[in-house]
Amino acid sequence: MRLHRLEVSAFGPYAGREVVDFDTLGADGLFLLHGDTGAGKTTLLDAVAFALFGKVPGARAEAKRFRCDVADRGTPTEVTLELTVQGHRFRIVRNPEYERPKLRGDGTTKQQAKASLTWLGGPPSGQPPEGVTRVDEVARTVERLLGMTGDQFFQVVLLPQGEFARFLRAETKDREELLEKLFGTQRFFDAEKWFSERRQQKRRELNEHRQSVREWLARIGQVAREEPPEDGAADWVADVRNRTSEAVAEAKAAADASATARERAAAELDERRTEADRVRRVRHAHESLAELAKEADLRAEWKTELTAARRASAVTGLAAEADRQRERLDGAVEGDRRAWETLVARGRADGRVGSELDGGELGGEPDVATLRTRAGEVREEAGTLAGLVEEAEQQHRDRNRLRELVETSEHATAQAAALGEKLAGLPERTRQLRSELDAAAEATVRLDAVRTRETELARVLGEAERVPTLEQDAARAREAERAAVDAHQSAREELLDLRARRLAGMAGELAGELREGEACAVCGSEDHPAPAANRDGVGEAEERAATEAEQAAEQRRSRAAAARHEADTALAAVVERLGDRTADQLRSEVDEVRAELATLTEAAGRKDRLEQLVRAGEAEYEDLTAQRTSAEREAAAAEEQRRALADRVEQRQRRLEEAAGGFADVAARRAHLTELSGALDGLADARAELREARARVDEHAEAAAEAARTAGFADVDEARAAARDQERIAELEQSLADAEQAEATARAVLAEPELFGVEPDRVVDVESARQAVERARQQAEQDAATLQEHTRRARDLDTLAGELDAVLRRLAPAEEEFAELDALTEVVNGRGQNARRMSLRSYVLAARLEEVAVAATARLRSMSHGRYSFVHSDAPGSHGKSGGLGLDVLDDYSGMVRSAKTLSGGESFLASLSLALGLADVVAAETGGALLDTLFVDEGFGTLDGETLDVVMDVLDELRAGGRVVGLVSHVEELRQRIPTRLRVRKARTGSSVRIEGGLDGDIGVA
Structure with missing residues (x-):
């Protein structure tokens, strides 16, 4: 990882936008961030950490206040960092969450945190080329590229103030927490957790087995109705099963005896019940015969009534049929009247039929044959009109079709005209669009060349606009150089003057040191006849101060000369690139090119749209042409169909009017004829029914009278009086049959052989036998229940004992497996047989700490001139505490191992710095840290003397090997003389400034 550029805006104490160029600052591989306490040196490191991970190291992370309190309300809080990791250069821009003034109105609103990562070259494999814009995804991308987390980065790259001094003196637990963060021992913690969870x-499984044993014993005890013993469960279960088997045998013998007694009592009860039943049957037969004798007269009356009802049944049926025929005759008379009225009503609508009703052949009472003949004639006439009715319906449909054809023809004609109007303007419009499309295509071809020219002119214009500023910078640099030269000459002249004056007054100085009776330091004489006087009084201190002032002036002169040379070089380079062109000329050219670029961009942007419009216009022309042709064809076809259909409709209309006669249409006339034929048929049917009903009435009346005389009745009315309904007849028959059956049954019972000699008054004792059977049954059921209970208990005990044996067989290996796992888990967690009291995680950390101690010892021995080296201890802690993370120092002067807490302040700094660098090397190697090209060391140098500081600087110089850049953060003044490139953070009343010293300068305003 190499840092290139850092920009901060309203961040921490920095009120404005400040820039740190790490490429310039770290060109020599070693640079210094120095300044007063509280000036903001560490804030620059916080800005780097915040840009990468969105957080800062140490206790400052808890405050989460990143915005400068005195920054301008409109200045955003932002950190920008450019860096290269694994050959990929990218820029990170991050804004924290803070309160900002509302854009409208009063008050503040929360500005949400934002972050973006932009690749300045090709992105790594698997990364989106457009970069990353999510806050959490930016941090994850940085972690993947660096191969370490934020906490690891803070310990490996940003070596913080005082952190490693605390780590050096920390207790095992605190040291373990830091090492866990750095080395990622989560997998070993997971292993410990796995062992603990497995145990x-x-x-739980072992307890479940044991609980299962206890439960099965409890269930066996519940079945056996005993409490299971604490020990000897197997013997107790065997004893319980033996005693249960004996109880089953005893219960079975008792159950067999009671079952035999129950059978004997049941046999006795059956005998007595049989005897009592014979007595009951004899007694019941005698009682039935006596009751039947009392009802003999009533049964004679029933027989007489039943005989008369049976004779009258033949007469009543015929009499009822005669009554029905009379009712039929009345209905036929009424039907004939209604049918005649219907015919008259239908016939009046037809002139010809009306005349027939009034005086023709239908008048009076026409016979049935005449009516049916006339009805057939009317029906035949209606049948001849059926075809014309269908033509009338077709006539209606054709008239509707004529209207539709007219409308279709008119619509198609109008549509064809409208489509023709649309087609008239399309060709011209298409030609215009093609012309615009050609212009847009030409603009697209020219766009790249014009855009390249605009970029080049804009770059040259920017350089031209910088010329006045560069000239002012060059003039200020020359003026600063002249002032530095004058100041240096003045300081040198003052130094030479002081030296001359001191040489001139040297005799007076020596004379001032002479003492009476002591030898002169120059000539050795004890006699001092004329000592010289020291008039000017210039001493060594004045000369040394003047010498330092002259050296400082010379350094300022050198820096001013370098600054002047850089300003002149920059100005000459820009002037050479500009040639004869001025800024106004370039600005005019840029405006012209930009105007041309805007025109071409606009025209090129319309190309795709114009192509779509041209294709759409051509497609529309073809579509409209096809539509017009289709409309014209449709209009011609509709007109031709209309003319042919109109002729057919006119011819059919003449036939329909002739067939309709005086009715509205043919259908109305046919409906009338159909109704009239129906009325004639109805009257014929009514006349036929009337004639039939009259004949049937006389016939059935004579038959009923003849039947009454035959049955022995005087007339029909006497037969009807003797008649009974079927329910009464069935009741009489059933009563007589029941009486006969009862008498026969009673006599049959008395005639049975087994009842011979049985007295109806005899008494049989059945109750005592029943009670004896009940007692035998209860005893047998009780003995059977006892046997069943003992049998079930024995069966349950066998089942439970089998289950218990299976559980006991599974319990033994479970106990052995748990004992082994428990012992191993104790060792992994640093307990039990683990003599060093080290957990697996502590053991791994101890191995890492041992590597750190080896790496740190190499630098500590160099810094301490071979006196000190680190010693790692894996001894257990006191009072049973875990060990393995002890870290002491070996003092080669005494040969003793000392606690790190006994080191002095300077020695502690050397040890802490060595430990930090060693830890950084080990963590870097663990995470692939060969790519960590930048390292910061924050504070601690003030405790070192000059010689030790030289050694420390030599060690830090070694860190620059291979292109690594080391940045020191310190306010120690001596480091300014040792490190050529410095970034100064100076705090003033109204703000602070950051300046890169050592041949470069630049100001950063900080609040």
Whole structure:
């Protein structure tokens, strides 16, 4: 990873938009961010972290306040970072969430967080070429490219203030938390979790097995009605099963005995019930015969009534039929009257039939044959009109068809005319569209060339507009160089003057040091006859101050000369590229080209639309032509059909008017004739029915009188009085039959052999025998239930014992498997037989920490002149705490291993920096960190003396090998003299500024 450019706007203490060029700043591989405390040095690193991951390292992440409090209301808070990772250069622009003023009205509104990632070259495989615009997706893309998370980046690339001093002195738990973040030991944590979860699962399964054993024992105890013992369950189950088998045998013997007693009692009861039934049957037969003797007279009356009713039944049927025939005659008379009235009403509508009714052959009472003959004639006449009715219906349909044909012809003619009008203007319109399309195609061809020319002219114009600024910069640079030269000459002259004055006053200086009786430091004499006087009083301190001032002036002169040379070079390059063209000429050319470009762009943009319009116009012309031809054909066909149909309608109309006679139409006349023939047939039928009814009445009356005389009745009325309905006859027959049957049954019972000699008054004791059977039944059922209970209990015990044996067979291997898993889980989690009290995760972290200690020792020994080296300890902690992450230092001066807490402040910084660099190397190697070309070290150099600082700088110089860039963040003044390229952050009353020193300058306004 290499950083190129950082821009911040209203971020942290920076109120405006500030730019840091890391390519220029890190050209030598080592640069310094320096300035006063609180000036905003670390904020630049926070801006890098925020651009990459949307968060900042350390405790500052909790505040989540990124916007500058004194920034202008309209200035957005934004961070832009350009960098290269794995050969892919891209730009990240990120805005945090903050409150901004509303665009309309008063108050504020929340500005949502935004982020975008734009590829400045080809995108990596699998990435969209247009970049990424989602906040979370930008961070994930950066993590995939870097191969590390934000927390790892903060520890590996942005070595933070004081973090590794705390890590050096941290307890095992705190050190473990940081290492977990850096080395991603989640998979080992998952393994520990898997073992723990597996053990819990197996413990649950084992408990389920044990609970199953307890449940089966409890069920066996419930069946056996005993409490199962705590131990010896198998022996107890066997004993219970033996005792249950003995109880089954005893219960079976008792059940067999009671069943035999029950059978004997039942046999005795059956005998007594049989005897009692014979007595009951004899007694019932005697009682039935006595009752029948009492009803003998009543049965004689029933027989007389039944005999008379049977004789009268033959007469009543004929009398009823005679009555029905009289009712039929009355109905026939009424039907004849209604049929005559109907015929008269239908015949009056026809003149010819009306005359026949008034005095012709239908007048009076015509016979049936005459009526039927006339009805046939009328029906035949109506039949001849059936075909004409169908023609009348066709006539109606043809008239409707004539109207439709007229309308079709008129519509088709009008449509053909309208389509002709549309077709008239289409050719001219199509020619115009083709002309516009040709112009648009030509504009498309010219567009690329004009666009390229506009881009080139705009670039040259931008350089031309920079000429006044470059000239002013060059003039200011020359003026600054002259001022620096004058200041340097003045400082040099002052230094030379001070040196001359000091040399002149050196004798006075020596004289001032002479003491009476002491030898002179120059000549060795103890006699001082004429000591010189020191009049000017210029000493070593004044000379040293003047020398430093002269050196500072010389450095400013060198920087001013370099700045002047750069300004002149930039101006000369621009002037050379411009040639003779001025900014006004270029601006005019740009305006002309841009106008031409806008015209061509507009014309080219219409090309696709014009192509569609031309194709649509041609298609429309063909479609309209086909439609007009179709309309003309349709109009001609409709007119031809109308003329032919009109002739047929006129001829048919004359025939229909002649057939209709005086009626509205042929259908009306045919309907009238149909109704008239029906009326004639109706009257004929009524006359025939009337004649038949009269003959039947006389015939049935004579038959009924003859039947009454034959049955022995004086007349029909006497027969009707003796008649009975079928229900009464059936009742009499049933009563007489029941009496005969009862008498026969009773005598048959008395005649049975088994009832011979049985007295009807005899008493048989059945109840005592029944009670004895009930007692025997209860005892037998009780013994059977006891046998069933013991049998069921034995069967249940056998089943439960089998289940218990199966559970016990599964319990043994489950206990062995759980014991093995439990011991292994304890070891993995740092307990049990794990003597070092190290979990699997701690063991892995201890191996990583050992690698870190080896990598950090190489730099610590160099920084401490071979005195100190790191020592990793995997000893368990005190009071049973987990171990494996101990980190001490070996002091080669004493040969003793010391705690890191005993190091002095400077030694702690050296150890912390070595540890940070070693950890960075190990994490970089773990995550593919050969691509990490940029590293920042934040603060801590103020605790070092000059010699140690030299050693530390040598180590940092080594980090630049292979093109790596190292940035130091410090306010230590001595680092400014050692590092040629610096970025200064200076805090003032109204703001701060950031300036790149060492041959470059530039201001960044910061609040």
